[in-house]
Amino acid sequence: MKINWGTGIVIAFALFMTFILYFVFEVQSNSKYDNDLVVEEYYKHDTHFQEEMARIQNAHDLQHKPSIKFEEEGVKVTFPATFESDKIKGNILLYRPSNKKFDFDTQIALTNSSIVIPHKKLIKGRWDVNMEWQYEGKKYLTKEVIYVN
Template identity: 70%
Template sequence: MKINWGTGIVIAFGLFITFILYFVIKVQSDSKYDNELVVEEYYKHDVHFQEEMERTQNAYDLGEKPVITSTSEGVTIVFPDIFDPNNIKGKVSLYRPSNKKLDFEIPISLSNATLLIPKKSLLGGHWDINMEWQYEGKSYLTKEKIYIN
């Protein structure tokens, strides 16, 4: 049986479409390839976007900002001396973009100006840090991306 070039092109397209569909079905059905959202309730979160922008602007307008750094002990958050550590309240959320199961939150409770998140709590890789905090009735939001070795 002789196959002309038109039939060959149709067979090639058919094989290519089958190949692509195989991988789409495999990725959608296999739990190893997890397709998670960063935020579970995306639309509820989106409603509060303006408030989030105001808190971010408050943090941006500060003369002296908290400093988030990666050290050999872990992640340190150092608040400037202009803030009384006892009056700072809030939480630090650590998000791991590659694995939602590693996400966690730590309440901000300070006796001095430094908060340490131990390295044993953090696996190596990329982390997004969102620090929501209040000081003297004003809310702030500080976002930082770090990489842990």
């Protein structure tokens, strides 16, 4: 049986389409290829961008800023002694860029002007720490990237 060039092109095209469809189904069905959004409600989040920038600027303008560092016992957030601990309210979001299943947030409850998030709650790798807090009615946002090893 002889195959002419027209039949060859149709067979090649059919094989290519089969390969592409197989690849699409494999990526969609395999959990190894997770394609989640970084933020669930992206556009809703984007509408508050100017407000977020104002809170970041408020934190940047502070003379004494809170520090976020990774230590042996975990992530330690320390506020300067000039702040009264009982007037600070807010939460700390630890965001894992590689897998949103590990994201969690913690309310700010200070002990001696600091809070420690235990090492056992964290896995190795990069973490983005977003601390949204309020002091004397003014809102602040502090962002930091830490690496847990």
